[in-house]
Amino acid sequence: IEQLADEKTCMQFSIRRPKLPSSETHPEENSSRRLDVSAWLQHLNQHGQVQEEYKLRKAIFFGGIDISIRGEVWPFLLHYYSYESTSEEREALRLQKRKEYFEIQDKRLSMSPDEQKDFWRQVQFTVDKDVVRTDRSNQFFQGEDNPNVETMRRILLNYAVFNPTIGYSQGMSDLVAPLLAEVLDESDTFWCFVGLMQNTIFISSPRDEDMEKQLLYLRELLRLMHPRFHQHLCALGEDALQMLFCHRWILLCFKREFPEAEALRMWEACWAHYQVRGTANPAWDLTPQHCRLSRNSLSSKIAKISRVGDYGRGLSMQQEDGTLGMSELHKEVFQEMQNTLF
Template structure:
């Protein structure tokens, strides 16, 4: 199913129904009743995450953690996809929802917290799903498969760069040779954002 969708795409009118399957909110073999139960359980779980985050914090380190995370998220949210109708306007409530999801994700996965670029990955999910709890869990499903969630020892970025080097050698040998001549050319620093954000900023939405 994933392979078919990858090559053929999906009709935009049913994206909000299909993405939760692709992003691991629902199993592909689940029934309608099972999916409704999953949604309900995930909603309750999400409310517990929010309540835990909003509860008084006595630990100074944890308090500083959320203070720092919130400062970064607030800066990123107001710069993310603001030309998109879903996020236009200074008083747009969807900006608050994006911030809430990112803050709750930091509480849900404190080892990851928040890194710049995560708002770029959340934005298209939120515009399609348009439900805070469902969008959060779809975002969790996506993040579990991204380089953000890997550790330095996982070497995921370097693995992707190795694939890219092989493609360059095969498809653009002259450019590959040019990179070889540069001291750090084969580090392909220009491609790190492509890989990290799945080309989110390189290809416009249709």
Template sequence: MGSPAESLKVAFEKEGVFLHTSTKRNHDQDTLIPGVIRILEKGPDTVVDWTPIGEIGEHTRFLYSKKDSTVNGGSHTEEEMFDPGYEPDWAVISTVGTRLRPLEDVQAAAQCSGAHSKWAFSLSLSELKSIRKNKPGLGWSYLIFISKDGISFPALHFHDGGTRALLKCLCKYVVLATSRKDPRLYLVYSHDSHALSQSFDELQLFDEHSSDLVSQADLGQRPTVQRQETLTAAEWTKHLDPEGRVQDAAELKKKIFKGGLCHSIRREVWKFLLGYYPWDSTAEERKALVKQKTDEYFRMKLQWKSVTEDQELRNSLLRAYKSLIERDVSRTDRSNKFYEGNDNPGLVLLNDVLMTYCMYNFDLGYVQGMSDLLSPILYVTQNEVDSFWCFTGFMELVHRNFEESQESMKEQLEKLALLLRVLDSALCDFLDSRESGNLCFCFRWLLIWFKREFSFPDILRLWEVQWTGQPCPNFHLLVCCAILDSERDALMNPNYGFNEILKHINELTMRLNMEDILCRAEAIFQQLAACPQLQRSVQEILGLAENTTPTPSSGSGSSPQALSPSQTQESELTDSASHSLPDSSIEILHTEDGTIESSQSP
């Protein structure tokens, strides 16, 4: 700190860096202290300096104890002082560059006093041991600087982005290496450090070739993708051997992905796509399977149909499921001719299949949104038993979306945020600046697989394309990216704030071109897959590299905790009268004139 004043230079500066003095989730001015972070060259020494803004005068330094510190007369432990109190967001890329500032400007900016001056700190890079970054989540990015003496300075929250630009600038003076034991921790070494050479193979360096840098990988030009013709009944038949086995299922899935299915064969092919029929089964084996699954279904259906009124009075969970299902069924796709009218047998089937699923999956039960997933399946299969087993196959893919913890939804939003940042950092920065960087407006897209964003016929095509698993895992995330890409110019309206962005996204419903979105999503995948510098975390999301992070499986020992009926959003529900529901399975058949007939299944 004793360097000659004339040698002082500003190598990096970023405003909008806040110190949170409270872990409470509020925006009280007393708990959010705005400041400026700088990297200052002071002769042979370089320091990182954070100063509160808005106060003029002599400022003092605040010392932090490794174990305890006194703030405003109160004693606080290190954890109490520096725990940000929430899961912050992905690091935001800053447009701030390295620049030199006149000496008098820096000296004037450094003069501060008052209630906030005690929070200012300055740390020489020679005394810097490590830097801890935030855990990816749903908030602001932050960094915590830790000295070689074990002093942890308070977390600095970058409300306007800039964490990675700061880290990149620091790499000019020191070596930053990601700890193998803690990927959120950067270890700091001097360029000639003996410790660095001794543990070089244990570290992942943060340098110009690191996938963790702010600079975006050169993705190259996005290719042009064209959709193909739908798979016809004749082509489907050609893929069946004399005994009814599907030949070359992998190639068949690629064709379905590229063009979808003609409607006449959906009823059959969806059973394969959703795991009801094994791809290598013969026609005779499938007949036996249907008989077995039919018996199994009606045994489960009988479990809830045989509950007496007295028993139901003592089963609050069953009553809640029944009430919630009746209300959801009464408003699911009622504009579709297949479900219109109060006495429509399709409504009866929706109700019965969902109630039976509660018997099939006691742990998950029924959660709002499931009726949206069943409706197109029932429309296509037109059979109660078939729709049930196809629905259970679909739920195997998405059941974690409906768990009470919502961990799966958080994970998907985090992965989506990472993909979008790689594809379009400018859009991400804009959304961050409008408090929309957590992509919460995509929640419904992911929860029910875009069911309410596209028309009913488009959803049939979109779902069968996604069920193929082509061309990669998490293709639905690329569909999200494609939608945002198509609306990029509209979203980046300088007059848009959080409310305007949310309103714009909601108004996209039924206005999106599904074929265009699928072309964009596939083109995005090809663009990313062709990038040799693509960071590993993105490769893992797209299945281009093995995922080393363990993820919960549907067959894990711990049962998922479903959202209970009492926790659903009652304000979204509408009252509906109870219907008298028949016991038997109903198969719905359409006559040539478009009317609906119902037949009792034996």
């Protein structure tokens, strides 16, 4: 911790712990190499079906997916394609889903003037503001009048029509942008996004009770995994236990807390659902790692809740390689929480 002499006292946290000790990692860590083209093809039979789904998910969890085939593999992880589907069946599905997608878009474009007015106020105004500032450092979305930005805009607007219960809330553009950059096709990206929203429990919903449920989950996880940190928050009072500094971690699945390459590696590892039931929220798989990497830097002298918030936000982009080391203890605790809390 560095304290900088100035008119105001500043606290700067720098977290550098590139590798977890072997005692804290899963016993099968480093058991799989990255899934590249040749390895991916070995998982497919002559009809294009995935032969052993469990082994594939294990390989993705431990080794990740080569960027060159993410657009082909992610649709399986996001429940757009079935692992049992053949190449011909997937192509037929794409044609069917493309037709459905443009029917959704036609419904949006054929709204009455009153419907358009309400839609603009409730959805489109926010989408238009968000898409132009989402992932602009990514070359895929850079530049003025970038057609990919307009494609992302259409996907989000069409999703709001497809699922009016959720509609659109800030943060969803951060979730769909990486999908579009890897999957590329507009319709395919849309349906991958639908799968992402249906099969995960991170917050892309405006309801406060949803976020509170996630923070309850997080508080219990910290109580079991890192009692010292939990006790510190308890000592600070109810405001600290609200853990508002973790809001962005959950909302965007750590996307802004890590470099993009690591964030996407985390996402696909969690989407693989290896040895984990239910949630695919990277927040639950990775929060213990986030805290483990940072716990030695937690100062017991942080007495103000505002500084706890600064601490949480200060972890952004301060992690190094090795964050994905999954501990056996974490998996046991996670299963216990699923059985007791829900």
